[in-house]
Amino acid sequence: MTTAVATEPHRHATATKPYKLSFGHLLRGEWIKFWSVRSTTWTLSIFLIATVGLVSLISLAILNAPSPENGGPPPGQEGTPLDPFAVAVTLAQLAVAVLGCLTITGEYTTGMIRSSLTAAPKRLPVLWSKAIVLVVSVFVVALVAIALAAALQWLFFDSQDFSIDVTDPELVRPLVGTALYLATIALLAYALGALLRHSAAAVATVLGLLLVAPIIFTAIPWKPLTVTSPFLPGLAGQQVTYTDAALEQSAGFSDIGVDLTAWQGYGVLVVWVVLILGTAAVLLKRRDA
């Protein structure tokens, strides 16, 4: 770093090029930011591999389950081709949750946020444009992952009649719903990141909410916990990843008394996101950066 200090005169370009801050330009800037850090490619690669791999492995496991006489599941509960997706998503969602947090906390821990807010001093458009880039990217990558997993399932297991008919609207809704769920979980994590402004705190909180809270709420036999458990963001949102038939079936087994439909459950998750992101927006506007 000792060479090349340019002595070229500084040209005045503002007259010829009317540079302007706009939401479209901000989106472009956030798009460049999102795809130019390694955490994005890492988390999305892990997510993709985990989803596709787990769906194939779990499909294999279901097909090779022992017969009922040897301790296997009773007839009628062997599992559907959609089940591997639900299990895979429960694990793979952690990758997009981490990505959601880092998208914003990465700016706070490095000081980048001050550059971002100097470029866009109204602040809130930064929050929204970043969120849009995150949600769209995660939704598309999730759709690709699900399509890839379904294709592999069809390739390997169609001969055993264990694959998804993608022309069946009854099945398409859960599949697209899964991508939607994942994108919304990323947004939930992002909102927590914007609120807490600290990577470790945000990741710990979102994992606690998605992994630990459901276990505590369902395992402890105390009525207030059991009754509220369907409203936890992860459990509520995942309703949209199940078929209506599966939801009715599980409602039949459940004795909690609260049965959310697919879209009601997703709506509960959206309410979580709106509340947290709204609080984060108010604080972003108020706090010193």
Next chain:
Amino acid sequence: MIEAHDLTKRYGTKTAVDGISFTVQPGRVTGFLGPNGAGKSTTMRMVVGLDRPTRGTVTVNGRPYAEHRSPLTQVGALLEAKAVHTGRSARNHLRAIAATHGIGDKRVNEVISMTGLDTVAKRRVGGFSLGMGQRLGIAAALVGDPQTLILDEPVNGLDPEGVLWVRNLVKYLAASEGRTVFLSSHLMSEMAVTADHLIVIGRGKIIADGPVDSVISQATRATVRVRSPQATDLAARLAGPAVTVTPSEDGLMEIHGATAVEIGEIAAKAGFVLHELTPLSGSLEDAYMSLTSESVEYHSAALPGQESVPHGAHAAPPAPTTGPTTGEDAR
């Protein structure tokens, strides 16, 4: 042009910036000088809206910074080195900032070569040295080709070549292109050769605001070095309420409060022999020390046998803190 009026920032009970008013004019380099913790950075952060003033207003070219449709062409700011995501390459960092204003890659490449970052532009910022980070910060400040440049300690960590480059750049932008340059530094020698105008701040208040020369002359009293075999007699003759005489060694003394002309005439009338009669001008360093001696937030402990305030060869004594604008006037 930057105009601050009654600008105040409190953090809890601590007042970082205390009701300051000042104007930074286009066409010249305005230096912002003050000890650590005096409120320089806080003031600059308030200009670009990163910190919300507790009271008062600050505008850039007549409007609050956030109200401009194209903020980066109004103000380019380097507020701290490495306000940059460490995992991103220098080039992508600049591309992302430029994109928010629809500024293309051509301009990005321009500022990269202007700041001498060509060879490292594709490397991740995390591995940058302080100097490279500083160059990247300056590149980011320049990317919008702004009317006003705000640079907080821009030469911090730069090699001598970089220091010279920054000095020439800001002088060129101010003098030849008529832009506004607001520059903070704790390096007083650097300020003396870079700035045209000085705003001195201490404990959140402005203690001097004026052209560099006048700040220096007002803050340091004229000193004359006199060498004479009849020094003691001459000192007695010169003595008066406005004049102080500091004998340093046998036959040598420093006189404050009288000009060389006056001393020479008095000596001639009385028939004293003079071996030396040298007017000493105060340096910016002296001016700074005397202005801020009251308002230094963090004093370094004096070593045994040393004075707590380092004096140069032509050191000025502690002078009353007067300037064209005092803290009281500023309010």
